[in-house]
Amino acid sequence: MNTTLHCIPCFVRQTLDASRKVANDPAVHEQIMREVLRWMSDMDMSLSPPALAQRIHRRLRELTGVADPYREEKDLHNQMALKLLPELRAQVAASNDPLMTAAHLAIAGNIIDLGPKSGLDENEIHDALRHASEKPLEGDLIAFRAEVAQAKTILYLADNCGEIVFDTLLIEQLGPERVTLAVRGMPIINDATLEDAVTAGLDKMVPMIGNGSDAPGTILDDCNEEFRQAFESADLIISKGQGNFETLSPCGKNIFYLLKVKCPVVSESVCLPVGTHVLCHGRNFS
Amino acid sequence: MNTTLHCIPCFVRQTLDASRKVANDPAVHEQIMREVLRWMSDMDMSLSPPALAQRIHRRLRELTGVADPYREEKDLHNQMALKLLPELRAQVAASNDPLMTAAHLAIAGNIIDLGPKSGLDENEIHDALRHASEKPLEGDLIAFRAEVAQAKTILYLADNCGEIVFDTLLIEQLGPERVTLAVRGMPIINDATLEDAVTAGLDKMVPMIGNGSDAPGTILDDCNEEFRQAFESADLIISKGQGNFETLSPCGKNIFYLLKVKCPVVSESVCLPVGTHVLCHGRNFS
Numbered sequence: 137m138n139t140t141l142h143c144i145p146c147f148v149r150q151t152l153d154a155s156r157k158v159a160n161d162p163a164v165h166e167q168i169m170r171e172v173l174r175w176m177s178d179m180d181m182s183l184s185p186p187a188l189a190q191r192i193h194r195r196l197r198e199l200t201g202v203a204d205p206y207r208e209e210k211d212l213h214n215q216m217a218l219k220l221l222p223e224l225r226a227q228v229a230a231s232n233d234p235l236m237t238a239a240h241l242a243i244a245g246n247i248i249d250l251g252p253k254s255g256l257d258e259n260e261i262h263d264a265l266r267h268a269s270e271k272p273l274e275g276d277l278i279a280f281r282a283e284v285a286q287a288k289t290i291l292y293l294a295d296n297c298g299e300i301v302f303d304t305l306l307i308e309q310l311g312p313e314r315v316t317l318a319v320r321g322m323p324i325i326n327d328a329t330l331e332d333a334v335t336a337g338l339d340k341m342v343p344m345i346g347n348g349s350d351a352p353g354t355i356l357d358d359c360n361e362e363f364r365q366a367f368e369s370a371d372l373i374i375s376k377g378q379g380n381f382e383t384l385s386p387c388g389k390n391i392f393y394l395l396k397v398k399c400p401v402v403s404e405s406v407c408l409p410v411g412t413h414v415l416c417h418g419r420n421f422s
Numbered sequence: 423m424n425t426t427l428h429c430i431p432c433f434v435r436q437t438l439d440a441s442r443k444v445a446n447d448p449a450v451h452e453q454i455m456r457e458v459l460r461w462m463s464d465m466d467m468s469l470s471p472p473a474l475a476q477r478i479h480r481r482l483r484e485l486t487g488v489a490d491p492y493r494e495e496k497d498l499h500n501q502m503a504l505k506l507l508p509e510l511r512a513q514v515a516a517s518n519d520p521l522m523t524a525a526h527l528a529i530a531g532n533i534i535d536l537g538p539k540s541g542l543d544e545n546e547i548h549d550a551l552r553h554a555s556e557k558p559l560e561g562d563l564i565a566f567r568a569e570v571a572q573a574k575t576i577l578y579l580a581d582n583c584g585e586i587v588f589d590t591l592l593i594e595q596l597g598p599e600r601v602t603l604a605v606r607g608m609p610i611i612n613d614a615t616l617e618d619a620v621t622a623g624l625d626k627m628v629p630m631i632g633n634g635s636d637a638p639g640t641i642l643d644d645c646n647e648e649f650r651q652a653f654e655s656a657d658l659i660i661s662k663g664q665g666n667f668e669t670l671s672p673c674g675k676n677i678f679y680l681l682k683v684k685c686p687v688v689s690e691s692v693c694l695p696v697g698t699h700v701l702c703h704g705r706n707f708s
Contacts (some may be wrong), residue, residue: 140457141438143450149431162427168425170463177459181452 139181139188139392143400145183146225147176151192152407154325158196158205161406168196182408184383185401186353191284191398194350204323212299213248214335216258220265221301228305235284236277238268238305239394243413244268245302246295246377246396250325263296275416280392283417287372287390292342295377296393299417301336303376308371310374311418312341322350323360327379353383385421392417423668425467427475428687431463433471437478440611443490444482452513454482456467470669471687472614472639479610480636490609499584499612502544502620507587513555514591521570522563523555524591525680529699530554532561532581535612548586560694561702566678569703573658573676576601578628581641581663581681586614587622589662596660602660603654607634607645607685613665639669665689671707678703 153173155165172192179188180220204210206220206242224241244332248256248277250318284290292307292315294300307315317338330346333339348360356364356376367373373391376385383391385413397403397412406414424449425460438446441451458478465474490496504558510527517523533550534542537695556581578593578601580586586605593601603624606613616632619625634646640661643651659677667679667688683698690699691707 141451144455144459145431145438148434152427152431166426166467170431172462173430175454177463230690259631 137402137406138186139179139183139185139384140345141181143185143188144176146399147188147192148172154193154196154205158202159200163201168186168192168199169373171195173247183247184353184355186351186379186383188351189353190324190351190355190358193352196381197252203270204322206326210297210326210328210332211335213256213296214260214301214332217245217248217301218336220340221304222264224265224302225305225308228309235281235306236273238309238411239280239415240268240271240273241265241378242299242306243273243394243396243415244305245273245299246277246394248296248298249377249396260354268413270385271413273415274411275414276392277415279417280415283372283390283392284310287370288314289369289371291366291370291371291373293375294319294328294333295380295382297326297332298340299376304308304336304338304341306342307338309399310358315342316345317342318347318354318363318366318369320350320368321346321348321363324350324352329350350363351379351383353381355383356387381405385418387418388422389418423470423688423691425465425469425471427686428476429471430462432685433474433478434458435704436475436577440479440482440491445486450485454478457481458460460554470560470639472637472640472665472669473641475639476610476637476641476644479638489628492612496558496583496612496614496618497621499547499582500587500618502547503531503584504622506548507590509619510551510588510591511594514595516537520565521595522559524595524699525566526557526559526699527551527552527553528585528588528592528662529559529680529701530557531585531664532680534582534584535682535684537675551564551588551598554699557699559699559701561700562678562697562706563701566701568690569658569676569678570596572608574600575655575657577652577656577659578603578607579666580614580619581658582665583612583614583618585662586618586624588626590622590624592660593624593627600630602631602656603628604633604649604652606636606638607632607649610638613638629708637665637669639667640670641666642673667691671673671704673704674708675704 228234228238244264248324319333320329333344345363347363349358375393377395394415397410404412440456447564514520516522530550605619606615617629631649632651635644659675661679663681682697691694
């Protein structure tokens, strides 16, 4: 997905939010704001939004010397999610349609995203998860069920911390024996890395790959060989969140995007309103 | 008032909104966005926000060849305000404190501002005016009454179209014989010019000055001699709206700022929440 003019005000706001989160020095805030404004003034709009976010956050880490500025919030979100997990697992077990219930919870967990939104409290997360099933789930549900039934190998692309804990519910329903989990290769915003997958207990369930990249999405050229091979060979790919959608659509693979629509640009791309829980096949975006 | 880092995301959004309002060609939107991002990357933060807005809107007029892109909305707001005027004039006449009621209505009329906000409908304007007196009016009310009682000459700095119609209520209470009205010298966003003052009927009440500038505020160095003399010699200045506040505080004059707080930066400066109706003396900001 290309960057649009509508992405620009949002990026400028995100840059200011992020700089204030990772540094106390107003001189650092001003320096990064000026640099980002300059980059954006001659940016290549054919790059995806996460490619620019990657560049901004790299520079912020360089300016502050802090390698993982969102670590504290990431731990908090993981712990909040782990606390909710038993109740949600019981909800899946009691469901008439555990696969779809688990998919819906995994999508509702995508509310935990510090890219588009500056802050998020525990109540918002609890409410989103507890009331997930009351919201409609839009997209290619029948095709999803059919592809899941057939696939021998499934590559699962995680998105954020906290959210990755709820992904365990869907991975349990998919059958962990055929699933490989991929996470970001390095810290970027609040995206999950191998450390978070371990916190979620996924190391005991499935093989795991760090994709080698510090983009808040999946920029294939920026990923390592191990990830690219897994991506190439999987029968089915399950991709969580906007960042993966923005970087992968269209990629021509047998891929389902599971996400909560969080901005007007993605909303226009999926033809569904902001806030919608979406599970749709990649063929819609080719 | 200086520009702050918080003004920048808002400016970028305003630039995109304005470019889409005044031009249909996406190439124009992209060109102005890239130019504004470049200007902002090395902007002088000691300039006031309206100084940058002036530059942006000048360039938009240059790119589109449209001298007064907000003309249609300005006419609409004037007409909407004129329709409401008799009912509000009756409210002032029936009030125990007609001066403060009129001041409050003039401040409530400051909701009509297309700078901070992209769109505004008739219901919002009607509600804001009809329920103005239910909101508290914060600031130096006693000092205002005292200064108004004493002043021999009052310079009244108008702000936006529509709003200027409600200013007639306050000017009637101040006593038109000692009031001079000043408006922008040229079209800028939806700010009132002489044409709008005539539409509001003010030409029949008071002497009027176009300030010679196309800034959405009062940048004294950019104003003509006639305005500067009136500004220098008035016993009392009444300044409407954020743009005038942002460009004039601190100016060391006997000035009252009458405005609705519309953004977090002005909110911080006046130490009152966004949405507050404010009437405060300039000495608070020296």
